[in-house]
Amino acid sequence: MGITLPLALFEQAKRHATKDKPALLSWVHECPQDLAPHLLYQKAKDAFSGERFFWQNPEMTLTLAGFGVTEQYLAADKAKDAFSGLEDKINALKLRTVTNATEKGTGPLYFGGFKFDPERETDKEWQAFKDGLFYLPLFLVTKKGKEVFLTVNLVVYPDDEVKKLEAVRGQWEKIIDAKRPEMEVDALITAKELETDEFLENARDIIALLKDSEDLHKVVLSRRMGLRFSKQIDSGAVLQKMMDTQENSYFFVMEKGAALFFGATPERLVAVSEDKIHSSCVAGSARRGSTKEEDEQLGNALLKDAKNLREHHYVVEMIEETLQQFADDLTISSEPVLLKNRDIQHLYMNVHAKKRNDVNILQIARALHPTPALGGSPKDLARAIIRMKETSDRGFYGGPIGFIDTDFDGEFAVAIRSGLVIDALGVLYAGCGIVSDSVPEEELQETKVKFQPMLRVLGGNVE
Incomplete structure (x- = not known):
């Protein structure tokens, strides 16, 4: 599939550029509808x-x-908040961009994520990601409904020649003409649950704190599963397996050199499109049944379970209070329904609002993160306890991941049901909400269930 070179737009970008401040040429080309983004990946x-x-x-x-x-x-600059740093980067990018983009989801767009807790020292495995990492891609393939678009983002200097465009077109044609590689996810050697005893001890300590405190309502405690592979895994195969085995989820993969962060998360943090805000309240969980009858029984029990309903209420309350700072005409579903994934089901409610003119998605995401579903309630106190109790850095696990354009429209999900693999070593993450009537052994079992989606994707044994 050839692409027409945007010669007039290229000349405009050259005029817009200086030697010290190059322009960004972001040109969009409509593609055949049978072009599949995951196959091109x-x-x-x-x-x-x-x-x-x-x-x-x-x-x-x-x-x-x-x-x-x-x-x-x-x-990487601890002196500046990562959300504010990205906002500054996008504002500067918009001033030097020349584009023909008219469709949302095309044109200059950043994709990436933020660390769960920037106040925590970054562990070795997360060093490449720091407090936040976002890409402006050379090639972006966007599928909206049935329509497919290619965006090419190219830095342009005043003295650039057309051969620069021709070279990029050649790169694209090599991708189109390339054979789909052989893919397999069968290299998992070991999958070992980590910090089991520490998790139980921390859960008991936190339950005691909750019972003694009038201010603390919930703390989300996480743990990890260590993975070892016989070789470096193929991120394309991981993506395909997620798409084949998971449902009702955001699928994401992000490579950084030899590191791969990936997941299939059910939880939206916030989406902004023009003046519309969408969020969701996801909390409380139960396993799926092995039969239709058992599944319905487990789901109905979840809808009536006082502990899970209380956990869900903390999320609803916090999201409602937070969004009222940024939005008007806020509406929330009248009662929770079940959100069913392959291995687990959750309590779920939708949130919609009208965004005020003087705010953007990064400001909203920063205020919402972490919701009580991933941090606890109240937010700052819960995160301080997590920092004290958990010995490892969560990195991007539980943080916002998604995309944002130069109009500050975009969407962020919460990066749960996720894992990090570097070369042939990896780690999966799972967490659960601890409240005053939690039973540590039951919470441990809940994290086992939450490991299963990504363990299944990687070829491990699931219960």
Whole structure:
């Protein structure tokens, strides 16, 4: 599939550029509707391994696949909040961009995520991601409904020649013409639960704190599963397995050199489209049944369970109070329903509001994160206890992950049901909400259930 070179737009970008401040040429080309973003992600492996990402929303109405990194934002400056740093980066980018983009989800768009707790020292395995990492891709394939678009983001200097465009077109044609690589996820050697005794001890300590405190209501405690593979796994195969085995989830993968962060999360943090805000309240969980009758029984019990309903209420209350600072006409579902994934089901409610003119999605995401579903209630106190009790850095687990454009429209999910693999070693994460009437052994069992989706994706044994 050839792409027409945007010669007039290229000349405009050259006029807009200076030697010290190059322009960004972001041109959009409509593609055949049978072009599949996840297949292109796989075909781009040889050319752009370590520089790819993929995103798909649960409704499958928007899919993004990016490869190549034209620019990146790495939040390594502890003196500046990562959300504010990205906001500054996007504002500066918009001033130097020349684009023909008219469709949302195309044009200059950053994809990436933020660390769960920037106040915590970054562990070795998360060093490449720091407090936040976002890519502006060289190639972005966007599927909206049935329509497919290619965005090419290219830095342009005043003296650039057309051969620069021709070289990029050649790169794209190599991807299109490449064979789909052989993919397999069968290299898992060991999967070992970590910190089991510490988790139980911490849960008991936190329950005691909750019973003694009038201010503390909930703390989300997490733990890890260590993974070892016989070889470096293929992120395209991981993506395909997630799409084949999971449902009602955001699918995301993000490569950073030899590191791969991936997941299939059911939880939206916030989406902004023009003046509309969407969020969701996901908390409380139960396993899926092995039969239709058992599944219905477990789901009905979850809808009536006082502990899980209380956990869910903390999330609803916090999201409602937070969004009232940024929005008007806020509406929330009247009562929770069941959100069912393959291995687990949750209590779920929708939230909609009208955004005020003077705020943007990054400000909203920063205020919402972490919700009581991933941190606890109240937020600051719960996160301080997590910092004290958990010996390992969560990294991007539980943090916001998603995309944002230069109009500050975009969407962030909460990066749960996720894992990190570097070369042939990896770790999965799972957490659960501890409240005053929690039973530590039951919470441990809940985390076992939450390991299962990604363990299944990686070829491990599931219960």
